[in-house]
Amino acid sequence: xxxxxxxxxxxxxxxxxxxxxxxxxxxxxxxxxxxxxxxxxxxxxxxxxxxxxxxxxxxxxxxxxxxxxxxxxxxxxxxxxxxxxxxxxxxxxxxxxxxxxxxxxxxxxxxxxxxxxxxxxxxxxxxxxxxxxxxxxxxxxxxxxxxxxxxxxxxxxxxxxxxxxxxxxxxxxxxxxxxxxxxxxxxxxxxxxxxxxxxxxxxxxxxxxxxxxxxxxxxxxxxxxxxxxxxxxxxxxxxxxxxxxxxxxxxxxxxxxxxxxxxxxxxxxxxxxxxxxxxxxxxxxxxxxxxxxxxxxxxxxxxxxxxxxxxxxxxxxxxxxxxxxxxxxxxxxxxxxxxxxxxxxxxxxxxxxxxxxxxxxxxxxxxxxxxxxxxxxxxx
Amino acid sequence: xxxxxxxxxxxxxxxxxxxxxxxxxxxxxxxxxxxxxxxxxxxxxxxxxxxxxxxxxxxxxxxxxxxxxxxxxxxxxxxxxxxxxxxxxxxxxxxxxxxxxxxxxxxxxxxxxxxxxxxxxxxxxxxxxxxxxxxxxxxxxxxxxxxxxxxxxxxxxxxxxxxxxxxxxxxxxxxxxxxxxxxxxxxxxxxxxxxxxxxxxxxxxxxxxxxxxxxxxxxxxxxxxxxxxxxxxxxxxxxxxxxxxxxxxxxxxxxxxxxxxxxxxxxxxxxxxxxxxxxxxxxxxxxx
Numbered sequence: 003x004x005x006x007x008x009x010x011x012x013x014x015x016x017x018x019x020x021x022x023x024x025x026x027x028x029x030x031x032x033x034x035x036x037x038x039x040x041x042x043x044x045x046x047x048x049x050x051x052x053x054x055x056x057x058x059x060x061x062x063x064x065x066x067x068x069x070x071x072x073x074x075x076x077x078x079x080x081x082x083x084x085x086x087x088x089x090x091x092x093x094x095x096x097x098x099x100x101x102x103x104x105x106x107x108x109x110x111x112x113x114x115x116x117x118x119x120x121x122x123x124x125x126x127x128x129x130x131x132x133x134x135x136x137x138x139x140x141x142x143x144x145x146x147x148x149x150x151x152x153x154x155x156x157x158x159x160x161x162x163x164x165x166x167x168x169x170x171x172x173x174x175x176x177x178x179x180x181x182x183x184x185x186x187x188x189x190x191x192x193x194x195x196x197x198x199x200x201x202x203x204x205x206x207x208x209x210x211x212x213x214x215x216x217x218x219x220x221x222x223x224x225x226x227x228x229x230x231x232x233x234x235x236x237x238x239x240x241x242x243x244x245x246x247x248x249x250x251x252x253x254x255x256x257x258x259x260x261x262x263x264x265x266x267x268x269x270x271x272x273x274x275x276x277x278x279x280x281x282x283x284x285x286x287x288x289x290x291x292x293x294x295x296x297x298x299x300x301x302x303x304x305x306x307x308x309x310x311x312x313x314x315x316x317x318x319x320x321x322x323x324x325x326x327x328x329x330x331x332x333x334x335x336x337x338x339x340x341x342x343x344x345x346x347x348x349x350x351x352x353x354x355x356x357x358x359x360x361x362x363x364x365x366x367x368x369x370x371x372x373x374x375x376x377x378x379x380x381x382x
Numbered sequence: 383x384x385x386x387x388x389x390x391x392x393x394x395x396x397x398x399x400x401x402x403x404x405x406x407x408x409x410x411x412x413x414x415x416x417x418x419x420x421x422x423x424x425x426x427x428x429x430x431x432x433x434x435x436x437x438x439x440x441x442x443x444x445x446x447x448x449x450x451x452x453x454x455x456x457x458x459x460x461x462x463x464x465x466x467x468x469x470x471x472x473x474x475x476x477x478x479x480x481x482x483x484x485x486x487x488x489x490x491x492x493x494x495x496x497x498x499x500x501x502x503x504x505x506x507x508x509x510x511x512x513x514x515x516x517x518x519x520x521x522x523x524x525x526x527x528x529x530x531x532x533x534x535x536x537x538x539x540x541x542x543x544x545x546x547x548x549x550x551x552x553x554x555x556x557x558x559x560x561x562x563x564x565x566x567x568x569x570x571x572x573x574x575x576x577x578x579x580x581x582x583x584x585x586x587x588x589x590x591x592x593x594x595x596x597x598x599x600x601x602x603x604x605x606x607x608x609x610x611x612x613x614x615x616x617x618x619x620x621x622x623x624x625x626x627x628x629x630x631x632x633x634x635x636x637x638x639x640x641x642x643x644x645x646x647x648x649x650x651x652x653x654x655x656x657x658x659x660x661x662x663x664x665x666x667x668x669x670x
Contacts, residue, residue: 117474164658171414171614172666174477175606176657179650182603186647310599314416314481321478326471350493357485361462364479368470 075235092227098339099234100292103241105319105331107288112325114281115261120177121289122313123184124154128290129297133200143206147294154290155283162282181313188305199304230299241288246328257281324370384515390632392521395528396583398624401608403579409552409615410572416480418580419601420487425451425581426593427495434502447585448578455577459570492595501592524586548572613666622664
């Protein structure tokens with residue numbers, strides 16, 4: 003009889019912080035030399051922060067990088083769009099931002115050592131949750147957004163408790179099936195209106211605090227897409243800042259310990275089942291939030307809004323950007339989305355060229371685009 | 383009732399053969415072959431080309447499909463998977479590669495054969511009737527051929543030298559290498575064999591259900607499910623998973639036919655509950 007081969011663990015952690023994006027885990031191929039794993043798990047279990055103290059120049063460099071990023075996203079891009087008149091780019095970039103949020107969730111499950119191909123299910127669930135709350139129950143979009151995330155997080159705890167016991171390929175395959183389950187459930191439930199979906203969902207209303215209008219109603223704006231862009235970009239910044247903070251916290255160290263060796267972490271007194279459900283819930287929360295905003299932009303949702311293809315793409319975004327980098331999913335989403343859009347002119351050859359270049363990229367840069375940073379660092 | 387069981391067995395034989403190829407590649411290479419369904423579709427189209435359009439005998443077409451896929455599988459392993467496995471820091475990177483290949487094959491098949499549903503003439507005509515059991519002869523023939531291939535595969539794995547080598551590799555790659563098994567070569571052989579099995583099923587089923595360029599993805603998902611039910615990397619598990627899924631579909635579509643998609647929803651949910659109880663499937667070993 004054939005027997006399965008266990009997937010080798012994939013990380014010996016290297017800690018150390020320098021440039022932006024921070025190398026939260028430079029996974030090295032070495033099959034986890036025991037000493038290093040023990041060391042990593044011990045530190046994690048005791049709650050030490052693994053990071054070396056940051057030098058002043060590194061801190062300044064990181065602050066500068068963050069400033070450049072914020073300026074680019076919130077000033078340069080809107081200015082460039084306004085001056086060139088390509089307002090359609092607002093929609094495209096909002097989509098990138100939202101898909102990046104969902105991919106960030108997938109990245110977190112990668113971070114605890116699980117390959118998650120089921121984020122489409124949570125994006126769909128979050129979208130439906132928001133759509134039903136807004137369209138059927140008349141909630142404000144701004145309330146439905148966190149509600150959608152929380153509903154997804156809660157549901158993912160229920161689903162995650164059994165399926166997170168699965169490891170390796172089993173987990174990935176079951177999450178893949180989960181996407182299909184979500185689609186079929188959306189088709190079958192009465193509240194989701196079956197294949198016809200939910201359409202003409204109202205746009206987000208105003209936010210008023212003490213009589214002051216902080217955010218105006220989106221339909222009163224001349225250019226709602228611009229507002230959606232700012233909303234999506236702000237959410238993306240927020241989510242990734244949170245993700246970065248999380249990874250560099252004690253909890254993040256514990257997550258890294260899970261990836262390295264669950265049994266060892268468990269023997270050190272780490273509550274493994276709880277932590278992996280927490281990670282999965284955060285991941286699904288991000289998926290739900292991304293899906294909910296997406297639905298607000300599209301003003302409609304159907305069971306086929308997020309399919310297995312989307313789930314696979316969320317995973318690919320993480321791979322492409324580089325699994326060792328918090329900001330990998332962001333870059334990966336941008337490159338994949340724009341790559342796909344740019345190839346639209348090639349007509350029938352679009353998918354052929356797209357997948358062909360994906361294979362090539364895999365051959366040349368199997369550790370993601372951001373792994374180029376490591377090359378640069380090692381070179382001198 | 384007999385009809386339902388007969389349909390289930392017929393489906394199960396096909397499914398088991400698909401799952402065998404997937405589980406073989408997984409056991410030897412630790413690669414989850416996302417492109418398995420696309421390989422199935424390609425096999426179907428080769429038979430359509432050779433048997434349907436060029437009017438050559440069906441056996442020739444089936445051999446052509448098997449050969450095409452075996453060569454394709456060998457090339458993919460030699461030039462893509464082997465390189466990426468060597469260079470990558472994480473084993474999971476092969477999943478991206480496999481997904482890329484799945485998209486690539488999808489696009490290539492669409493360009494070469496178009497998006498139309500294609501079928502071929504029946505290989506044998508007539509219907510087998512016994513009591514209230516009705517089965518067309520070609521289905522019986524196809525199911526018989528599938529069982530024949532499964533038996534041949536098992537015999538090969540059990541009693542030939544390459545089979546023994548591959549079993550050793552699946553158990554422990556390093557140990558097999560130390561015992562003098564040329565693991566790279568057998569990785570190539572295993573990948574070719576797995577792809578060939580996918581092509582063979584595609585070639586068999588094109589005579590009954592036909593084939594179109596869009597069904598690759600759904601076939602892959604079904605194959606994943608069978609492998610999960612039975613246990614990844616285990617021959618017996620793949621066969622059991624194939625027959626179980628075939629039977630569930632056959633029964634489900636009869637009992638729940640009024641509700642359509644509910645059958646698959648029920649199967650999925652049942653499978654997730656089953657996996658919660660037995661995380662490694664029927665015969666899988668726990669992860670180390």
